[in-house]
Amino acid sequence: MAERLLRTLFPRGAVVPMTAAAIWWLASSTGLLSGPIAVSPLQVIQTPFLDASGRELWAALLASMMRVFAGGLLGGVAGLILGYVAGMYRAAGLGLSPTIHTVRQVALLAWIPLLTAWFGNGEGTKLVFTALSTFFPLFLATEQGIRQVPKPLVEVAQTLALRPTTRILRLYLPAALPNICVGLQIAALSAWIGTIGAEYAIGNGRGLGSYVASARDQFRMDIVIVGVFALAAGGVLLAAAIRLASLKLSPWNREI
Amino acid sequence: MATFGAEDEFSVAQAAPNVRFAKVKSLVGAGLLVLGLPLALLTLWWAASINGLVSPQVLPQPDWVVHTFLDLLASGDILTAAAVSFRRIADGFLIGATLGFFFGLLIGKSTTADAYLGPTFRALAAVPSLGWLPILILLLGIEESLKIVILAKACFVPMAISTAEGARNIPAGLTEVAQVLGLRKRTRFLKLTIPAMAPFIASGVRLSLSQAFISLIVVEMLAGTDGLGYMMVWGRTLFQLDIVIVGMIVVGVVGFVLDILLKRAESLIIKGSGDG
Amino acid sequence: MMNALSIEHVSKSYVLEGASRPVLKDVNFQVRHNEIVAIVGASGCGKSTLLRLIVGLDDVYRGSIIRGGPDGSASAKVGMVFQDHRLYPWLTVEGNIDLAFDNTNLSASARRQRVRYYLELVGLGDYARAYPRQLSGGMAQRAAIARALAQEPDILLMDEPFGALDSILRMRLQDELLSIWERNRVSIVIVTHDVEEALYLADRVLVMEPNPGRIRDVFEVGLPRPRDRGGFGLSDLKKRCLSTLV
Numbered sequence: 001m002a003e004r005l006l007r008t009l010f011p012r013g014a015v016v017p018m019t020a021a022a023i024w025w026l027a028s029s030t031g032l033l034s035g036p037i038a039v040s041p042l043q044v045i046q047t048p049f050l051d052a053s054g055r056e057l058w059a060a061l062l063a064s065m066m067r068v069f070a071g072g073l074l075g076g077v078a079g080l081i082l083g084y085v086a087g088m089y090r091a092a093g094l095g096l097s098p099t100i101h102t103v104r105q106v107a108l109l110a111w112i113p114l115l116t117a118w119f120g121n122g123e124g125t126k127l128v129f130t131a132l133s134t135f136f137p138l139f140l141a142t143e144q145g146i147r148q149v150p151k152p153l154v155e156v157a158q159t160l161a162l163r164p165t166t167r168i169l170r171l172y173l174p175a176a177l178p179n180i181c182v183g184l185q186i187a188a189l190s191a192w193i194g195t196i197g198a199e200y201a202i203g204n205g206r207g208l209g210s211y212v213a214s215a216r217d218q219f220r221m222d223i224v225i226v227g228v229f230a231l232a233a234g235g236v237l238l239a240a241a242i243r244l245a246s247l248k249l250s251p252w253n254r255e256i
Numbered sequence: 257m258a259t260f261g262a263e264d265e266f267s268v269a270q271a272a273p274n275v276r277f278a279k280v281k282s283l284v285g286a287g288l289l290v291l292g293l294p295l296a297l298l299t300l301w302w303a304a305s306i307n308g309l310v311s312p313q314v315l316p317q318p319d320w321v322v323h324t325f326l327d328l329l330a331s332g333d334i335l336t337a338a339a340v341s342f343r344r345i346a347d348g349f350l351i352g353a354t355l356g357f358f359f360g361l362l363i364g365k366s367t368t369a370d371a372y373l374g375p376t377f378r379a380l381a382a383v384p385s386l387g388w389l390p391i392l393i394l395l396l397g398i399e400e401s402l403k404i405v406i407l408a409k410a411c412f413v414p415m416a417i418s419t420a421e422g423a424r425n426i427p428a429g430l431t432e433v434a435q436v437l438g439l440r441k442r443t444r445f446l447k448l449t450i451p452a453m454a455p456f457i458a459s460g461v462r463l464s465l466s467q468a469f470i471s472l473i474v475v476e477m478l479a480g481t482d483g484l485g486y487m488m489v490w491g492r493t494l495f496q497l498d499i500v501i502v503g504m505i506v507v508g509v510v511g512f513v514l515d516i517l518l519k520r521a522e523s524l525i526i527k528g529s530g531d532g
Numbered sequence: 533m534m535n536a537l538s539i540e541h542v543s544k545s546y547v548l549e550g551a552s553r554p555v556l557k558d559v560n561f562q563v564r565h566n567e568i569v570a571i572v573g574a575s576g577c578g579k580s581t582l583l584r585l586i587v588g589l590d591d592v593y594r595g596s597i598i599r600g601g602p603d604g605s606a607s608a609k610v611g612m613v614f615q616d617h618r619l620y621p622w623l624t625v626e627g628n629i630d631l632a633f634d635n636t637n638l639s640a641s642a643r644r645q646r647v648r649y650y651l652e653l654v655g656l657g658d659y660a661r662a663y664p665r666q667l668s669g670g671m672a673q674r675a676a677i678a679r680a681l682a683q684e685p686d687i688l689l690m691d692e693p694f695g696a697l698d699s700i701l702r703m704r705l706q707d708e709l710l711s712i713w714e715r716n717r718v719s720i721v722i723v724t725h726d727v728e729e730a731l732y733l734a735d736r737v738l739v740m741e742p743n744p745g746r747i748r749d750v751f752e753v754g755l756p757r758p759r760d761r762g763g764f765g766l767s768d769l770k771k772r773c774l775s776t777l778v
Contacts, residue, residue, distance in 0.1 A: 012368075013375030094289035099297075105515075106508035107473040110485070113492035113500045117314055152618050159587050159612040160683065166634045174622040197386050201478055216390040224390045232383040252622045252663045 039222040047222045053215070054223050060211040061230060064195055067123075067207065071130025072191040078131070079138030079187070080180070086139070087146025088172070097143065104136045108194055112201050122205065126198045133194035134187040141183020145176025181246035188238045196231055208234075316498040324498040325505070333487075334506060341476065341483040344400075345468045348407025353464050355408070356415030357457070363416070364423025381413045385471040389478060398479045403472075410471035414463035422456025423449075458525035462518040469511055484510070535600055536608060536687050536719035537563035537586065542595035544581060545744075554744035555581050556593070561738060561747060563687070568713065568720045570730035571738045574777065578745025579723045583689045586721070587612045599687060611685030615692040617672040619664040625651065625675045626660040632682035650678040653712055670701045677709070681716060690722040694729070702726075703761070706733055710757060727773050731766050732759055739776050749776045 010018065021041050027033050028040035047054035082100070086093040111132060112125070119125040149172055157167050173180075199209025208227060215223035298318065304310055305317040312320075328334045363370040363377070385406050396402045426449060434444050476485025484507055491499025539561050545554040556578045563569050571579045584590045586597055587610045599608040619628045629647045638646070651657050654674040664672055673693060680688060694702040706729060713720065724730050730737045731753055739749040751773060755765045 012371040015372055016376045017379075091289055094286050095292050098290045099293045102294075102508070102512075105512040106504050107470055107511060109474050109477055110488055110504050110507050112477070113488045114497065114504065117492060117495070117497055117500070152614065152616060153620060155589055156614070156618045156620075158589055159610075160631055160634065160679070162631060162634050166631070170620065170623065170627075170631065174620070177622075193384050193386055197474070200386065200390075212390050216393055219394060221391070221394050224394060228383060228387040228391055231387045232379075235384070236382050250622070252665065 039225070044222045044225050047226050051223070053218075053220065054226060056211060057208075057226060057230060060206055060208045060227075061234070063206040064192075064199065064208040064234075067126055067130055067195050067199075068188075068191045071127040071195065072134045072187065074127070075131030075134035075191075076138045076184075076187055079135040079140075079183075080142050083139040083142025084146055084172070084176075087143040087176070093143070100136070100139055104140075108133055108190070109197060109201070112198060116202065121202050125202065126195060126205070126207075129198045130191050130195045133190040137183045137187040137190055138180070141179045141186070142176060145179030145183075146172055148179065149175040177250055181242070181249065184246070185239055185242045188242050189235055192235050192238050193231075313495045313497065316496075316501070321498045321501050324496075325502045328499070328502060334502075337482065337484045337487050338506075338510070341472055341485070344403050344407055344483065345465070345472055347404050349411045349465060349468055351404065352408030352411030352468075353415045353461065356412040356460070356464065357419050359412070360416035360419025360421075360460070361423055364420035370420075377416065381417075385410055385474050386478075389475065393479055398481065402479060403475050406471055406475045407468050410467045411464035414467055415460040418456045418460025418463060419453065422453035422460075425456070426452040454528075455522075455526040458522045462522045465518055466515065469514060473507060535562040535598075536565045536567070537721065538596075538598040538600065539582075539586075540596045540598070542582070542585065542593055542597060544578070544585065544590075544593040556585075557744035557746045559595070559745070559747055561750070563719050563721060565686075565719055566717045567736070568722065568734045569736050569738065570734035571721065571723045571740060572725065572727055572730045572773070572777070573740030573745075573748075574742055575725070576745075577740040577742035579740055580691055581745070583612070583691050583721065583723055586610060586687070587689055608686035609683060610687045610689060611680035611683045612689045612691070613673075613676050613680045613693045615695045617664070617669075617676040619667075619672055619675055619679075621664050624661050624663055625656060625667070625678075628664070628675060629679045629682050632679050646682060650682045653681065653716065654678040655708065669697055670705060673697065673705065674708070677712070681712070681718070685718060687719045687721065690720065692724055693722070695725070702729070707758075709733065727770055727777070728761070728766070731769050731773065732761060737769075737773065739773060741777075 025041050028038060028043075031038075033039075048057040049055065082096060086096045086100075108129075111129060115125045115128055119128060153171060153175065157171050162170070196207065196209040196212075199205065199207035200213045201209070203210055203213045208230060212224055212227035212231075215221075215227060301315065302318055305312065305315045325334075359373075359377075363373055388406055388409060392402050392405055396405065430448055430452065434448050439447070472483070473485040476483040477489050480486035480489065484503065488500050488503035488507075491497065491503060539559055542556055542559045543554070544556045545552045547553075559578075559582060561569070571582070573579050581590070585593050586599070599610060619625070620631070623631070626647055629650055630643060633643045633646065636643075648657075648660070651660055654677055656671060656674055656678065659667065659671065659675075664675070667675065673696075677693070694705050697705065709720075710733065720733075722730070722733060727737075731751075735753055737751040737753060738747050739751070740746065741748045751769060753769060759766060
């Protein structure tokens with residue numbers, strides 16, 4: 001009976017983190033820790049609410065999310081359209097695809113020095129960078145999705161003499177949707193980490209990345225931990241949200 | 257059976273050269289399309305930089321970039337940076353992948369271990385290298401140890417996940433045979449477990465090396481003093497965009513070659529393990 | 533135009549490894565209005581290729597294919613039912629049938645009415661909102677037939693439409709096809725490897741042979757409908773048919 005109670009209160013998965021937290025708390029309160037890591041778990045939890053610098057978390061999160069949304073939309077739509085064209089028309093595919101795939105080989109962060117030289121250290125660079133991080137996954141996913149539309153269904157469209165708009169809306173896009181949704185998940189995560197990475201690298205302005213960067217410069221480990229936690233949590237929530245949206249968009253795949 | 261009439265023979269003789277010509281024509285056409293966009297961009301780049309429309313600090317001339325590349329190559333800068341970077345990846349991979357392998361084996365084979373360790377692992381894995389960076393910088397500074405730890409983590413996660421997947425997916429039928437035959441533990445490990453897991457391990461190696469390369473760039477750019485990633489930051493600080501562009505191309509090429517080699521190796525191992 | 537469909541001297545060959553392989557050689561036949569013509573033959577005799585040429589999925593051939601409308605016009609609407617139902621998985625049964633009206637100027641309510649009509653015609657009235665994955669094989673194929681009929685084609689082509697179904701279901705769908713045809717007159721060209729099916733459904737049966745694909749023989753069935761599957765007339769014809777095939 002007692003074991004059952006213990007099991008529900010402390011599920012096995014929570015044992016390790018709770019033990020670690022307890023050890024941390026003990027170490028910090030007995031003064032075992034010194035230097036930058038001399039923060040206690042309670043302090044970390046309070047920071048985003050009570051600490052003056054810590055409280056900037058919320059504005060920073062908002063700023064980052066807006067950037068992700070704006071830049072992500074820009075790059076995502078571009079990737080969708082170009083991916084559609086490249087997947088549908090062989091000539092366009094040959095003209096666009098190899099070049100885009102080659103440019104894609106360059107690790108994303110490597111673009112930052114070039115972009116800051118072109119667009120400065122402000123909003124421009126961050127937005128372009130976010131757009132880039134969503135462009136490639138969506139281009140790839142859409143191109144693949146369109147290419148993989150089953151030929152038999154295309155033949156039906158031909159025998160029914162469907163209009164071009166109907167073909168796009170009722171055949172090609174729905175058929176490519178599973179691929180596009182996977183691409184969306186990758187793009188969303190890429191945009192989230194990318195934006196914050198850009199903010200961190202550039203260091204100024206408002207955003208989660210600069211929030212963490214200044215905390216690091218001031219040796220505020222508690223704020224850094226808060227920021228990193230927000231980074232991870234934000235990514236998980238974003239991925240889950242996109243997954244949910246994907247399921248909603250494809251009701252025909254669900255078990256009824 | 258089919259018997260060709262006289263007119264059919266005529267069309268046979270006609271068909272062959274037409275087919276070959278059509279193939280060549282379509283190949284040339286395809287080649288032109290593929291090169292179209294890059295050549296157009298290159299021309300634009302050349303025109304804009306030569307006319308002084310944009311300052312050379314923003315857009316260096318293409319031929320300067322080539323010169324810089326050759327210079328850096330000759331002076332050994334690129335090779336040194338590459339050597340440093342690859343050494344780091346190797347060190348990080350050795351530590352991270354090995355630990356990841358054993359950890360993955362543990363949580364793959366034991367559901368109890370998975371119940372206790374799994375959720376924590378997955379939560380920590382959700383933190384990207386970028387997230388670990390500031391924490392570790394405060395703890396370790398920007399010494400070599402920082403980079404090795406980040407790379408080790410980057411290799412640890414995919415390796416653990418793939419190994420766990422492999423451990424969970426050893427065909428139950430083969431395990432039963434091992435039981436019936438009364439195989440010794442050692443034989444079972446060498447002749448059943450490892451071969452059955454080979455494709456997953458290969459996949460894990462590929463994923464961890466790919467991740468490692470990306471994390472390498474991240475850490476060298478944001479907390480680096482040398483290496484391929486640092487080369488671009490260095491060029492940017494000097495406002496020498498030709499160095500930056502050379503760096504980007506080198507990073508792109510290395511990434512591409514790495515990807516191809518890894519995919520080739522992985523498919524070889526998968527084929528060799530006789531999946532069927 | 534006397535005939536709904538007129539195939540004259542149609543030949544097709546494709547090039548493989550530099551040599552020309554004939555697929556169809558000098559195919560000639562006509563299909564009258566509201567006639568059911570069946571094409572039987574072994575695999576490789578080009579019967580599916582012929583259908584694809586008629587519906588326009590393929591337009592490389594020699595000879596002429598004239599599709600005549602009932603009012604004497606030279607261009608008729610051709611609909612097609614494939615062996616796999618090819619319903620769009622993300623559209624309901626209703627949505628799939630509605631595709632047939634894409635090129636018309638009907639109002640939304642008129643479309644809805646017609647979709648309902650064709651749904652009832654194939655007996656799927658209760659399944660309007662169902663998705664294809666919720667339908668059985670026979671139901672899905674019926675939906676595909678409804679979609680093709682909704683186009684109101686002058687010629688309906690069917691490429692082994694019941695081939696993927698079991699024999700009992702097949703017989704039931706054959707009867708349903710006939711009753712639909714009685715209510716909704718249209719010329720049908722049905723390709724099948726099942727000689728009994730051909731003789732049960734068609735007014736005329738064309739027997740094709742492969743290498744190269746050409747018409748070997750034509751049988752006038754001439755029996756009134758409904759036909760007795762086990763009857764003497766059919767079995768006699770079947771014997772003669774099979775003897776030309778083998």
